[in-house]
Amino acid sequence: MNELLWIFVSALLINNFVLSYFLGLCPFLGVSGRLDTAFRLGLATIFVMLITALCSWFLNTYVLVYAPYLRLISFIVVIASTVQFIEMVIKKLSPALFKALGIFLPLITTNCAILGLAIFATNRGYGLAEGLVFAFGAGAGFTLALVLMAGIREEVELSDVPALIRGTAMNLIIAGILSMAFMGFAGLFSAT
C-alpha cells in the first residue's frame, strides 16, 4: 500500500478528524445547519489546512530545530497571522470569493482541527509532501462529515424531533451514529 495513499485514506475515512479524532467539533456542530454553508466552510477548511501544512513544515524545518519548545506557540502565531493576512488579501482582491469562503476564515483559524493537524503532522514526522496529503485528506474528511451532517440536519428540520432532544443533544447523537457508520472503514487497506 502506497504510503501517501494510506495517509490520505486514513485521514479521509478511517481516522476522520471529526468522527474519530474529535477535532473541529465546534464548526461541525455549529455550521452544519445548512448544506451550502457547510460545503463552503469545508472548502475553506481544506484551504486553511493546506496553508497550515505549509507553515508547519516551514517552521519545523527552519525555525524549530533551534527551539523545539516553541512549537505550539509559534504554530499558533504563524498560522493565525498567515490566515488573517490571506483573508485581507482575498477581501481586497475578490469580494465575491470572500463572501463565499472568506467569511469563514477567522472562524477556522482558532479551531483545534487546524492546530491538531499541525501537531499530528509534526509528531509523525511528516515531510512536506506527506504533510500536504495529510492536510488534504483531513480537510476533505472534515468536509465529507460536515456535508453529510448538514444534509441530515436539513432533513431533520422537517421532522418532529421531540423538543427536548432538538439542538446539541440531537446533533451529538447524529454524529455518534455517523461515527458508528464510519467504523466500517476501520482496517481498510490494512487487512490485505
Place this chain on the structure above:
Amino acid sequence: MSSSRNTHVGKGDPGSLKLIATLSFAGLLSGLIIVLAYETTLPTITAYKAKVLEEAVFKVLPGVTSMQRLVYRDRALTVNDQVQKGDEAIFSGFDASGRLVGYAIPGAGPGFQDTIRLLYGYIPEQRKISGMEILESRETPGLGDKIYKDPAFVANFESLSVDPEIRAIKKGKPKAASDIDAITGATISSKAVVRIINEANRLWLPRLEQASGPEAER
C-alpha cells in the same frame, strides 16, 4: 490611522507602533517563560524518555545491559546519538560482557484503526526475533489491543525465525518456526504486526549483513 473619525473605535486610537511593540513584548516575555519552564523540566523529560527507550530495547533483546544508537547513512551504519529528522536509526544491544547480542529495530505501519509503531529485537547470529514491544497504537480495546496486552501473543515473538517470512496463522493450525498464532477476533491487528516486522526485516536485514563489519563493534 487617520480614518478614525467614523470608525468609532473608542477613545484614543493607539498607533501601529504601539501595537507592534505590545505584541513583540508579549512574544518576548512568553518566550522567556517557556524557555525557563523547558529548561527546568528538560532533564526529567529526557531522562524519562531515555529510560523508556532503554527499557524497550532491553525488553526485546533479553540479556542486554547497554545499547547504542546506530544510524544508516551513505550505505553504512554509524554510531550517532544526535537525533535528526529523517534519520533511519536502530539500536544495537550489548550484554554485560560488552558482546553484541543483537539489534532493536523500530517499525511502523497501518493497523486496524491507526498506525502501529513497534520495536522488535533481532539476533543476527540465529536469524531470529527475540522480542516485540508495541510503542504506540490505537487498536480497539479488548480486541486489537491484545497485541500488547495478551502475553501469549507477545510470547510468540520471543524466539521466532525470520525465514522464510513470518506469517500469522489461526490457532490450532500446524505451524512452522516462522509462524505465530493470530489472536482470535483480532486477526487483522495480528497480521498488521507481522507485516510491519516483515517490512522492517526486508529493509534492515540486508543492511545489517552488509554492515556487520568492525564498526558495529564497540
Place this chain on the structure above:
Amino acid sequence: MKPKETRLQLQAAPLLKQNMTTGQTMRDVLLALLPATLAGLWYFGLGALLVLLCSIAGAMLTEWIFSPADSRFERLSDYTALLTGLLLGLTLPPALPLWMAFIGGAAAIGLGKLIWGGMGQNLFNPALVGRAFLLATFPIAMTTWSPQTGPADFFQISASNLAAPFMQAAYDGVSAATPLGLMKFEQQSTALWALVSGNTSGCIGETSGLLLLLGGLYLLLRRDLDWRIPAGILGSAALFSAVLYILDPIKFPGPLFSIFSGGLLLGAIYMATDPVTSPLTPRGAWIFAVGIGLLVILIRIYGGFPEGVMYAILLMNAATPLIDRYTQPRVFGKGIKNQ
C-alpha cells in the same frame, strides 16, 4: 329554524384512495420474512428463537415506554417496532447472550427511531443502528458464531445465550467460522449449495438465500419495495466482484459467492429497501443501491471486517438526504425546448 338534515361531511379532494396502507405494507414485510425466520429457527434451534424474542421485546418495550401515553397503542400497532426488532434479531449471531439482544432492540428503537421523532422520520435504518451499536459494544460476542444444531437438537440452548445480564458469556463447544470469515482470513470458499440452502453458520436470518429471495419476490409482487434497490445492490456487487475475480480468481471470491454469502441478500432485499431511509427518487435509488453494492465489496475485500453490508447501508443512509436533493426528477415541461 329549518328542519335539520344530517350534516354533510367536508373532505378535500381526492375522495378516492387506493387501498394499500402503510400498516399493511409492514405486515407484508413480516410475512415475507417468515420463511427465512423459520429456516433460521430450524437451523439454530431454540436459542435463536429466544434471541429473536429478546430483541423484539427490547424494541417494543422501548417504543412503549418512550411514546407519549396517549399514542402508545397506536404506535405499537403500526408493526414497525415489531419489524425492527425482528430484523435486528435476524442479523444477530444465534449464540448471542439474550441480554445483549434485548439491549440491541432498545438501542435500535431508541437511537434509531425515537430520537428522530418516531416512525418515518429516522434517517438511519433502525435495525442496523441497533446492530452497529451491538457490534461496536460487544465485538467479541457479536463475532462468535456457533455451528448449526439442526432440528434434532432444537431444544439445546447454548450456555452463552443464558449469560447473566452485563456479564460475559461462556462459550461452550467449538465456534464455527462463517463463509465470509473463511474466505477473508483463510481464503477458503464454501459450496454454493450450502450458501443457497442456508446450511452454514452465520446470523440467524441470513443463511438461507433461497427463502430470502422468495420473500423478496412476494414483496415485489405486492409492490412493497422498490425493485431498483435490490437490483442495483446485487448487480453492482456481482459486477465488482466479477471484475476482481477475473483479475485474480484465487484471491478473490466469485460473484455468486459474494451474493449468497453473508447478509447481502437480507440486507439488499429487506434493509436497504426500508423506504424511510432510502432515497425517494428513482434515480436516487439507483445511486444509493450501486453505492451500497460497491461499499460492500470494498469493505469485504479491502476492509477490516469480513462483512460490510451493515456499514454500507448505514453509510449510504447518511448520504440519502444529499442523494435525494440532487436527484429531483425533472418537472414536467421544465427545461425543454420546443422547436
Place this chain on the structure above:
Amino acid sequence: MSGLLVAPAIMAGLGLFFSVILAVAYRFLKVVEDPRIEETEMLLPGSNCGACGQPGCHAFAEKLVLGTLKPSQCTVASADTIDAVADLLDVDPGQQERRVARLRCAGGKNQAYQIAEYRGFENCRAAASVSGGGKGCSWGCLGLGDCGIACDFDAIHLNRNGLPEVDIDKCTACGDCVEACPRNLFVLAPLAQKLFVQCSTPLRGDAAMALCKVACDACGRCAADAAQGLIQMVENLPLVDYSAGGPALPDATFRCPTGAIQWLEGPQFTDQGSAMTRRENRYAQLH
C-alpha cells in the same frame, strides 16, 4: 542555556514580523464598512420578523444608518431599545403608537352555527378551501389556530370557545397573524381605539342572524347612537372612523342587539362568559 536567548529572540522576532505585516496589510487592504450598522444591529431585537418591512434586522439597521427609516418602525423593540438606537445614531426615534392585533369576529363554537363537518388537515387555510370548513358563516373564524402558530411571540391562544385570544402584552403588532388568517380577520388596531366591531359578515338582518348569534345584523343603531359621522354603515357593517371628529364613547355599543360592536378596555373576549348570557336572553326574546 542558549535557549534563554534564542527563544525570546525568536518569539519577539515572530511577533514583530507578523505584527508589522498585519499592520501594513491592515493599512492598505482594509475594506471600510460603516461600523454603526453592526452596532445598531446589536441593539435591535434580532427576531428577524420583518415587521419593519425589511427582510431582516440587518437590512433594517442599514436603512436606519442611511436615515431612510425610523427606529420606531421596529414594532418589536421596546421603548428603551428604540431610544438607545436613536441615541446611537442621533436621530429622531419617531412616533410610537401601541397597536395590537384585533379579531373581527366573535363567532366561536358557542355562537356561530356549523352546517357541515370538516374532516382533514387541521388548519384554517386548508379547511377554508374545502367548502368553507363547514362553518355556516363564510367570513368568520374557523378556530383551527393558524394565527397562533404564525405568531412568533406566543401571543395568540385559542380559547375554549375556539376563538383566538390575543395577549395584548405580548403582541408586538408584527402582523404575522394578519397574513396567516385565511379569512383576513385580524387587524392591527391602535390600543387607544376602543370601539371595535367584532364581525365581518356583509349579510344583514335574518340572513346574518341565521349564521351566528353574535353577527352584526346591520341594524344601524350604533351608528345612530354615536357622535355624528363617527360610525358609518358600509356594506352592512359599521365602520368606525376615528378621524371624523366626535368622541368615541361606549354608548354606541349599548343598543347593539347582538353585541357585535364592543368597547374594548383590554383584551377581546375575556368578558364574554357573562356578557353572552345577557345577549343570549335578548336573542331569545327577539325570536
Place this chain on the structure above:
Amino acid sequence: MLSKLLKFSFAHGVHPRESKEATVSLPIQRMPFVREYVMPLNQQLGAPSKPVVEVGARVHRGELIAEPGAFISTSLHSPVAGWVRAIDNRRYPGGVFARSIVIEADPFDTQQFPRAARDWRQLGAEEFVAEIQRAGIVGMGGAAFPAHAKYSIPEGQHIEHLLVNGAECEPFLTNDHRMMVERPDDLLRGIEILLHNLGARSATIGVETNKPDAIEILRRHIKPGQPIQVAPLRVKYPQGAEKMLIKSIFGREVPAGGLPRDLGMVVNNVGSVLAVADWFEFGMPLIERVVTVSGDGVEQPSNLLVPLGTPLREVLKFCDGLKEGVSQVVMGGPMMGTSVASLDVPVLKGTSGILAFRKPRSVQSREYACIRCGRCLEACPYFLNPSRLARLARARLYEEMPRYSIMDCVECGSCTFSCPSGIPIVQLIRTAKSQLRQSAGKVV
C-alpha cells in the same frame, strides 16, 4: 389508421376504479323546471359578471341577465322564463357567499326557446371572440375558464391544431361520454366551426378506451376528408388534464407555466365544443349543461340536462333523493371535485357531476407518518416531489417550496390517491400555495 392500434398515454398517473357502470348507458334526460334558480355572478374564472336586470324584472329563457365584468369574464343568461326576485349574497359551492341573481320560474310559461342559426363563416377573429363571450361559454371541463379568452390568440401566435378533450378520466362521470354518443354530429359541427374560426388545420378528439362506443360512433360520423381524428387513450388518471393529453397524443410537453397555445394548440372539452355548436346552430347561449348524478348515495343515478342555477337539492330530488345515511355530496368528480356543505348551492356552468356517497371515501382508518415510499412521486404526472412538498408544508417552510416547483402542481390528487400513509398531500400543497400567493401579494 395507425392510431387504431395505438393507445396513447403519458408517464406516471394512477388507476382509480372507474365506477362508471351506473350511468354509462343511461341516455341524457332533461330535468324539469323547478321554482327558483340562483345564478351566481362569478361562475367563471376571472372577474364576476355585472347584472343588467333589476329586481322584479321579467326575463325570458336565454335572455341576457349579466354582462362581462372585464375581458376575462363572461355573460350570464336566464335559464328560465320568470322574474328576478333578488340580487343578493347567496351560498356558493366554494363555501363562501357570492352575489347572485335569483330568478323565480314562471310556472305557466312554455319555456320554449326560439331557435335561430347564426352565420359563423363570415366572422373576423375579433367578432368570433365577441360572439363566444356573448354566448357566455366557459370551459366545461372543470376549470370554467372563459372560452373566448382562450380563442383570442395573441399577435404572433398561430393555432395549428384543435384538441377535443373527451378523455373524461374522472371516475363516476359519464356526461362527456353520453354527449359524444348522443350528439356526434353536433360535436363535429362545433369542431368545424372552431377549426374554421381559429384557422386551425386539423382536430383530434382524445377519448379513453373505456368508451369504445364513443370512439366507434365518432369515427363513423366523421365525413371522409374532414381533418378530424379520434385518438384512443389509455385509461389512466389524469389523462384528461390538457398537458397530459397533449403529451399522450403528440408526445410533446407544454413548457412549465406555459399554455397549449405555445405549441399552437387549443384544447377544449366536449361540452364546450357542443356549447359553441349550440350557439351558432341554434342561437342558444350557455343556460344548461349535462350533469352526471351518481354515487352509492343516490337512489336513481342518471345523466341529466340541467338548467344552470338549479339547486343541488332539486336535482337530487329529481333522482328520487338521497339514500339513508349519505354523508358526503360532491360537485364534480371524486378526484378533483369539492364536497359541498349545503344542498342549497346551485349547479354552475362548470358542474360536471353531483355525487353522493354514504361512507366517507377518503378516510383511511388512520394517518401514518410519511414513510417516503415514493409512490406519490411515481404517481405525480408533473414529476414533482409531493412527499417533500407535503413535509415542507407541514413544517411551514413555505418559502422553500417554490424550489420544489410547488406552483406547477395542478392539484390533480394522484399523489394523495396513491399515498399508503393517508397523508392529505394535495390539501397541504393547496394550503401552502394559497399562503404563498397571499404573501406574494403582500410583498411590495
Place this chain on the structure above:
Amino acid sequence: MAKHKEDLHQEFIKGIWRDNPVFVQVLGMCPMLAVTNTAVNALAMGAATFFVLVGSSFLVSSLRLWIPRQVRISTYIIIIATFVTVTDFTLEALVPKIHKELGAFIPLIVVNCMILGRQEAFASRNSVRLAVMDALGMAAGFLFALLSLGTVREILGEGKLFGFSLFGPDFEPWVIMILPPGGFLTLGLLLLFFSWVKERKQRLEQRLTQLESEAQ
C-alpha cells in the same frame, strides 16, 4: 462587604451549573470527547485546563488596561499558549504516562474556545478578583462535565472507576464507550438527561406557583 462576597460566590457557582461551559454553553467539545475515555484522563485534562484558565484569566484581567483593543486577541492567545506550553512540560515531567495518553490534546487546550471565550467575555472586563472567581467556576464546571462523562464511559466501557474494578472480572465491557461513537452518544444522552431534569424542575416549579396562586 457581605453582598460583595455573595457576588463572588455567585460568579463561582454559575459556572458549575447554570452556565456550565459544556452542558449549557456547548464549548470545549473536542477535548471533552477526546480524552474522557477514562476518569483519570478526564481528571488530568480537567486539571490542566483548570490551571490554564485560572492563570490566564488572572493575567489577562490584571493586564487588561495595558492591552490595546486591536491586538487583544493575539495577546490573549500568546498568554494562553504560554500557560499551555508550561503545563505541557510540567505534565510530561511529572506524570509521563498520562501525558502520553492525552497526547496531542494538551497543546490543543490553547484553542479550547471556552478559554479564549472567558478572556474575551469576562476577564478582559472585570477586576482580578471577579475574573479569578469566574475562571475557577468555569474551570470547575468544565472539570465536572469532563468527570461525569469520563466516569460514565469508564464504568460502562471497562467496568472500572479510576482504574478500580467495580463489577468483578466477569463484567462484559461496553467497548463502544471507549470508541469515538461512544463519546458522541454519551455526551448527547447526558445533555438530554440534563435538559430533561431541567424541564422537570421547571414544570414542578410551575405547578407550585400555580398551586400557590390557586390557594390564594
